[in-house]
Amino acid sequence: MDIIIKNGRLIDPYNKIDKIADIAVKEGKIVGIGNFDNIEGEKILDAEGYIITPGLIDYHVHIYPLTEIGIPAEVTCFSSGITTVVDAGSCGCANYEYYRGFINSSKLRIKCYLNVCSAGLVTSSYHENVNPEYFNRKKIKRLFEKYKGELISLKVRLSKDVVGDLGIEPLKETIKLAEEIGVNVVVHSTDSPVTMTELVNCLRKGDVVTHAYHNIGHSIIDENGKVYDEIKAARQRGVIFDVANARFHFAFKVANAAIKDGFLPDVISTDLTVKSLYKKPQIFNMMFLLSKYLNMGLSMNEIIERCTSAPARIIGMEGEIGCLSLGSCADIAILKIIKKEELYEDWEGSKIIGKKLLRTMLTMRDGEIVYRDIEF
Numbered sequence: 001m002d003i004i005i006k007n008g009r010l011i012d013p014y015n016k017i018d019k020i021a022d023i024a025v026k027e028g029k030i031v032g033i034g035n036f037d038n039i040e041g042e043k044i045l046d047a048e049g050y051i052i053t054p055g056l057i058d059y060h061v062h063i064y065p066l067t068e069i070g071i072p073a074e075v076t077c078f079s080s081g082i083t084t085v086v087d088a089g090s091c092g093c094a095n096y097e098y099y100r101g102f103i104n105s106s107k108l109r110i111k112c113y114l115n116v117c118s119a120g121l122v123t124s125s126y127h128e129n130v131n132p133e134y135f136n137r138k139k140i141k142r143l144f145e146k147y148k149g150e151l152i153s154l155k156v157r158l159s160k161d162v163v164g165d166l167g168i169e170p171l172k173e174t175i176k177l178a179e180e181i182g183v184n185v186v187v188h189s190t191d192s193p194v195t196m197t198e199l200v201n202c203l204r205k206g207d208v209v210t211h212a213y214h215n216i217g218h219s220i221i222d223e224n225g226k227v228y229d230e231i232k233a234a235r236q237r238g239v240i241f242d243v244a245n246a247r248f249h250f251a252f253k254v255a256n257a258a259i260k261d262g263f264l265p266d267v268i269s270t271d272l273t274v275k276s277l278y279k280k281p282q283i284f285n286m287m288f289l290l291s292k293y294l295n296m297g298l299s300m301n302e303i304i305e306r307c308t309s310a311p312a313r314i315i316g317m318e319g320e321i322g323c324l325s326l327g328s329c330a331d332i333a334i335l336k337i338i339k340k341e342e343l344y345e346d347w348e349g350s351k352i353i354g355k356k357l358l359r360t361m362l363t364m365r366d367g368e369i370v371y372r373d374i375e376f
């Protein structure tokens with residue numbers, strides 16, 4: 001064996017595993033789970049007292065280095081146990097192929113949404129143009145054909161300051177284009193010009209509502225503190241709800257009400273940009289975000305599922321990543337829960353004091369150790 005990780009608590013929601021065991025890695029693949037006291041490995045790692053999970057997947061982040069908002073990808077992600085990311089529409093059809101040089105040179109596994117605006121999110125000085133009149137439909141279709149499996153979704157932002165007088169039309173036209181291509185749509189829902197119920201009624205199975213727990217403009221919570229029936233019905237027919245936290249897209253008022261009503265997110269992602277990276281107490285990195293949900297009452301299994309097997313299924317890699325299955329990619333994170341008081345606050349000023357903090361001790365990508373804490 002190349003590496004044997006011993007004595008850790010394996011949490012793998014995809015395979016319904018939560019137990020103390022060893023895990024063996026050879027040639028970039030997971031080749032065994034069990035007790036390997038009598039098997040030699042080139043490197044033995046003792047993970048007693050730690051949690052071993054599949055490599056985490058950040059389903060919504062901005063890492064394109066030629067935008068004003070892109071974060072330093074590898075150093076940020078590997079130190080948070082992340083081995084796969086989805087860039088959330090930083091590029092459009094005019095600049096995506098320039099981005100591919102960065103994608104191909106990174107040790108991170110990178111998938112992408114393609115922004116319907118040709119220029120994507122290159123600058124934060126002004127908003128992208130989402131007028132359907134300017135959609136370059138031919139080029140968008142050509143890129144999806146050329147980079148199938150790498151480009152996975154069409155992205156559109158539907159906030160009032162982006163769409164202006166266009167209302168919901170950019171979303172409707174994005175869905176029409178996505179239908180022709182055969183991909184799903186990811187829609188930024190914060191401060192939408194229409195209610196969340198009207199928004200989700202446009203969506204199809206597999207489409208994604210991002211910023212599900214926001215509280216700017218219309219939220220998913222009704223006047224009685226319950227999730228709208230139309231929102232629940234949308235989930236029943238296969239619409240996906242991602243928190244994509246960032247700084248301004250999360251409110252405890254909405255999140256607590258939704259969770260109390262049994263409406264947990266389908267995906268937990270960061271929406272990190274340079275404007276939110278390492279900015280406590282709203283968000284810091286993936287570990288800080290997951291710690292917040294842990295302190296809000298979600299279990300480790302619920303949390304890990306929403307940043308491993310759930311996004312793996314959405315991006316079409318179920319059973320290959322986001323799991324500890326035999327023969328799957330040896331993308332692995334080793335985490336530690338430490339007892340530490342930490343402040344978590346939303347943009348409205350609501351806050352909680354948590355007692356537990358998750359910390360990444362080691363990250364492995366395709367069997368290679370790409371991050372290791374000095375104490376491990």
